[in-house]
Amino acid sequence: MDPVIIVGAGPVGLTLALALARQEVPCVVLDEGPGKDEPRPARTVVLREDTAALMERLTGAPLAYAGVHWAGWRSMRRKQVTSEVAFGDAEPAPLHIAQHVLTGALRTALAGERLVRIAVDSRLDTIEQETSGVTAHTRGSTGTWWRGSYLVGCDGPRSTVRKLQDIRFPGRTAVERHAVAALRTELPWRDEALLHRLPPWRTSGPSAGEVTARPLPDGVWRLDWLLPPGKDLVTPELLLGRVRETLAGWTGGRTPPYELLDTGVHTVHHRLARRWRSDRVFLAGDAAHLLGALGTHGLDEGLRDADNLAWKLALAWHHGPHEALLDSYQTERRAIVAARLRAADQALPLVRGGGGLRARVPGSARGHDALLMDGHLGRGALGSPGTYAGSPLAPGRLEGEAPTGTAPGSAVTDVRVTAEDGTFVRLRDRLGRGALLVVLIAPGTGVWERRHWVSAGIMPRLAAAVAALPHRAELLVAESYPGAAAHTVLLLRPDGHLVTALSGVRPADLYAAAETATGGPATAETSARADAGAAGSR
Template identity: 85%
Template sequence: MDPVIIVGAGPVGLTLALALARQEVPCVVLDEGPGKDEPRPARTVVLPEDTVALLERLTGTPLGRAGFRWAGWRSMRRKQVTREITFDETDPAPLHIAQHLLTGALRAALAREPLARIAVESRLDALEQEPSGVTAHTRGPKGTWWRGSYLIGCDGPRSTVRKLQDIRFPGRTAVERHAVAALRTELPWSDEALLHRSPPWRMSGPSAGEITGRPLPDGVWRLDWLLPPGKDLVTPELLVNRVRETLTGWSGDGSTPAYELLDTGVHTVHHRLARRWRVGRVLLAGDAAHLLGALGTQGLDEGLRDADNLAWKLALAWHHGPGPHDALLDSYQAERRTAVAARLRAADQALPLLRGGGGLRGYVRGPARGHDALLTDGHLGRGLLGAPGAYADSPLAPPPLDGEIAVGTAPGEQVTDVRVTAEDGTFVRLRDRLGRGALLVVLVAPGTGVWERRHWVTAGVMPRLAAAVTALPHRAELLVTESYPGAGAHTVLLVRPDGHLVTALNGVRPADLYTAAEAALGRTTERGAEPEGAPAGAAAGGASVGSASGAGASPGDRA
């Protein structure tokens, strides 16, 4: 079968190519550039822990060496600290990394993949699709025609793929503008990020009175100054003055610390959302599908979630044909577009409150501390503005199940990363088993962590659960964990390949497990009917065996 064509060699396109290759799907990335990214210290991204785990799993590289994890975060208004956060193991810091270093790690990993290749200096200028595949043409020194099974547009805000498919891209232009500088210097907060609103010193030129300082490795900082609405020219002289005024104000003694200016720029934020993310065998992801970034939110984070969501669905369609998995591919738009739309809506609703100089802001109740907390959530990827979306209303959600119970993770949300015992008896993190195209079935079994797997793998509920997992309509891996937030002993979790919870069941219920797996794959099974391929008697014999001994029982109760 023809490879998947990915247009665009930014972080999203490269991540998608790696994710597909790891699931044995060949792909070619069309890169209109020369195959490397020029260093831009002022162009950085902030990524939450789960997205970092995705990238490290795909690249095999600990990205923390190239980026910086902050020790804390502080919010200030004038001279007063309004909020302080200290990061630790229970509340991990996000990763701040220069985008060219992230892209370099992805390119290096992709170069080691035999199923993937990057075609440099290949700019898309035409594409055609028919029921059996896609044909694309690129211009450049090696202009040619390419044949693919699917084509994914990861080619940024001015996406050629989106335009060739005549997909509308409505939204708002220039929602925010920031003057940006990367510099090497020493600040009073050596390893903490800072949001400073209404600083007590006067700044030259137009200013909206908000500065963000975020540290990088080797004493480098990225500073952002929010600009007022309009198209005022930001000159190099103005930026240098801003740097000096800010460093002097933060020094506390009236002096300007020494600094080395590395890079500058103006970052303009747009809010847009493509009307459609799929047209037959052509799909969109990343900035080609959506633009966001006001109030500290991160657009790249959402693009990487697009790639993670799409990869396992596209891999199934590639290996088994689009027919049985057409609904699965459709769910990509339904899930991801809804999640991004919710974040855009939240940001647009908060903008008048947080950025308005009067009007609504003067009438809305709530102290400035609440406004600063809302902005902090956007910067740190949490809360109303920043938290990743859940797929609660996904078309892949199973129907109501008799054995379904509530745990600390709601269906459709990302599962908590816990230690699990794999099938070979090794202890690994749950996130380490994601991205392989397999469903994960996790049994909560207190006591198993202190015993070797051979002592409990054939005891109690394990044989029956193993049989139910083997009978599922798709490849699945059985894992065991000592505990999971909000889950009691013998709880069985069904997890999608991208780490979102499908359902939690009270004990071993083969029929419910099978029905939930069918739904997660975009298929439907009539309630009460015996699913084709399900274990014999499953529909009627799926009673809970939560009271059985063995795995999940105390060690003294082992068979």
């Protein structure tokens, strides 16, 4: 089989390449740049806790040293603190990291991957599709033709892949603009992020009334000032004035020492591609969607695109394409991003509407601050990751369904499990390997050696049911899981979303759910393609 061609070497493209390589799928990454990224401290990303865990699992390195897990969050209006959040077990902290640092960690991990080739100075200009694969042409110092099984456009807002496939990209331009500065200084809130609305000091230039401060390692902060609508030029003098006034306002009237590291203007657009799949060509990340108003984080969604698509492409690459499985990528991911865009569009007039009757309604300001906090912290309608409950991969009603603290289609909670070799691991450590996961909730197993319980009770029957599933699966055992009773059996997709929970061992239900979750039964055409691919790879 030919490799998967990935166009674009940003965080989404590199993440997809690593995720496919972990599932034994070869890739070619077409990088139109020189193969390294310019350090830009003012260009940062905020990752939700499970997305940060995905990055650490793929790179094999902890990212906390390269970024900051916020200790807390506070919202202020004028001089008053309106809300505070302390992060911990109940609410895991987001990770704030410079984008070039994240990309560097991904490139380092890819450097040792035998299945991934990165072709630098390779700018895509042609795509040709056939029934059996995709051919792409690049220009540059290594201009050539590339043959692939599939092609994924991770090439950003101006995606060449999207344009070559004639896919429309409707939406709104310049929904918000922010002046941005990265600087090294000391602020009163150590490792805490801050949203300050209507600060009491006078700002330089037109008043925007909102500034955000987010910590990075080594005493560095990223500050964002919301700019008023329009195309007013952000001059260096205006930006420096805002830096000095903001720092003085937060530290008691005198501007503390600071080192300005980087500046920029961040313009937020809201767009959503009409289609995310065109036969063997897919879109992911900014090539498929743009969002980011009201504190939401578009890159986090792009990384979720890669995680969702990787296991489906891997299954199709190894076993032949199940069209329902490949189609589910667009169905699942586009629906979630569209819902977040709708929520932002509905909230924008409320939060940014200014005066009028709404501003005089008691409690409205506090409600607006809560909406913004949800966007920044990745929760609520604006920021939550969404679920795949309405997915075509979700099984219908099963007789043996059991309740848990996780709704079907949602990402599972990370718990300690016992692997098949008897070692204790985290559940998330077993994700992304292309296998379904079957987790038995069995209290007491953590205090006994595996040899004492692996052949007792319901384990032999469950092991036989797992071995008979239509797709490779790994059997794990957990002492407990939130909201699950003893002997509950969880079925998980390779990307960690719950397919179903069953009460006890129910082989027929387990098989039916596994078959649906992997795209349904193979058609005769799919089987023939799989046989042909296997013969060609021998």
